[in-house]
Every structure is written in C-alpha cells, then in structure tokens.
Amino acid sequence: MTAPCPVSACPRPRPGHLTVCRACSAGLLRDLADVSNLETHLELTLSRQSRTGDRHGSRSADTALPYDERARSALTVLRSALVGWYRQLVDDEPRPGPICRQCSHPSCLWLHRSRPPADNLAAIARWLLRQRAALLGHQAVAEAVDELGAAIRQARRVIDRPPATWYAGPCRVDGCPADLYARHGATVIRCRECGGTHSAILREQWLMAQVADHLGTATEIARALAAFQPGLTPSMIRGYAHRGRILDRGQDELGRPLYRIGDVIALLNERIAG
Ligand SMILES: [Zn+2]
Ligand SMILES: [Zn+2]
Known part of the structure; x- marks a missing residue:
C-alpha cells in the first residue's frame, strides 16, 4: 500500500509503513552527516571576513549583502533547526517498542537521549543521527525534512563551493x-x-x-x-x-x-x- 510522500514538492510515493519516502529519509540523514563539514566552512567564511575586512564594495545583487552576514545568518538558521529537533525528540516521552536500533529497550533509549550533545552544530547533528530511528519515525518528520533541508541548502549556497x-x-x-x-x-x-x-x-x-x-x-x-x-x-x-x-x-x-x-x-x- 502506498500514499503520497508528505514532504513538500516530493513527487514520490511512500510505502504505507513509512512516514516519508525512502529518498526523503536518506536525504535527511545525508544532510545531517554533512553538518560538521558545513559548520567548519561557515566558520572559515566568518573568520576570513574578520581578517580581510570589508574593503570591497557591492559587486552584484547576490554579494551586495556582506558575506559574513550571509554566513552568520546561515549558521543561525541551521542552529535553530537542529536545536528545535533535538528539543522535540527530548521532550517526547520514551515510547515502548523497537525504537532504539541497538537494543530497543525504552530505558536505554531514554539514557541515550538524555545525554545532551556538546554545544556545537556538528555534535547536535551527530546526536540526531544517533536518534535517527526516532527522528524518521516521528509523526512530523516531513517538517524535519523540509526545515533541516532548507537550512542546509542555505548553508551550501553561502559556501558555494564548486564540486571536486x-x-x-x-x-x-x-x-x-x-x-x-x-x-x-x-x-x-x-x-x-x-x-x-x-x-x-x-x-x-x-x-x-x-x-x-x-x-x-x-x-x-x-x-x-x-x-x-x-x-x-x-x-x-x-x-x-x-x-x-x-x-x-x-x-x-x-x-x-x-x-x-x-x-x-x-x-x-x-x-x-x-
Ligand atoms: Zn519524499
Ligand atoms: Zn583575483
């Protein structure tokens, strides 16, 4: 049995036992795994701006906004999305059932979740990846795909690194x-x-x-x-x-x-x- 995937603009069907389609689930995990790398590059962009100063004027509509403001804003948006989903999962009551991939024991699950991550984006993203079964099984996971996906796309645009x-x-x-x-x-x-x-x-x-x-x-x-x-x-x-x-x-x-x-x-x- 299939139904449409609830992620906005996703044209794929989802199997009845999943909340979002497999491609959206995989995309969310890939995005989370990339946060550490994005955070390093966004911070590099900020430190570069503070060293080089703001001596060049506006060059085009896209770069008219000072570069470090774009990096700062991307970091803020990404942080708020990651922290929001961290809080969401922590606030959820531990549910019985095979949620934890390692041991499915509710108290173990709670122990994993109650150990807070360090206060940086990479650590929070790693924490969410560790809780991926709970995240992907969450009733609002389509919103997580939309929100985290948009924040990560914004960060990638700021870094704007050609491939390879x-x-x-x-x-x-x-x-x-x-x-x-x-x-x-x-x-x-x-x-x-x-x-x-x-x-x-x-x-x-x-x-x-x-x-x-x-x-x-x-x-x-x-x-x-x-x-x-x-x-x-x-x-x-x-x-x-x-x-x-x-x-x-x-x-x-x-x-x-x-x-x-x-x-x-x-x-x-x-x-x-x-
Ligand atoms: Zn989808
Ligand atoms: Zn040059």
Missing part, C-alpha cells in the same frame, strides 16, 4: 576580493576574476593552519583530509592514538575520542620528512 575543489582562501592580488577554489591535484591556482596565480602548496598550508585547532573523531578527520592525504584512514588515526603519537583531546557525546586535526597533520608531515 577545495576552498583556497581569498585571492588578494591587488586587493582582488575573489575566492579561490583549487582542483584536487593542481599545483597552480588561477583566480577566475583577476587571472592572478597562486601556489597550491602554500594555499594548502594556509588552509591546514585554519583548521588545525578543530577537533574531530578519527572518521571525521580522515574524511576532512581525504583530498590532501589520500591514504589516510580512520584506523590509521586510531592507531597513532593507540601508540601515543597523538593525544585524545576529549570525547564526543557518544564517548568516541576526539583528536586535533593539527596534531594529525603534524604527524603526517613528520613521516613524509623522515
């Missing part, structure tokens, strides 16, 4: 305000606005310095550095920690150790040099 490239910072040649995006593997980056050229290696070092103090799980760090360190796997990072080459810098809300991205980069550079 990495953000390489502002150009700054003769005050050029354009953002640079480098193709993976390229050694020279050419500014699409002024034609100025930049060393990809120097820009990569700049980017690594920007993210050095961010903390992440082994999996998140391996994913974040995938384009720059193709052979790096989460188990390699866990192995470095096990052998004491890098230190735990705390834990996420699931008890997984967090490492500093800069520590991992320093260790990899040491191995290449030695």
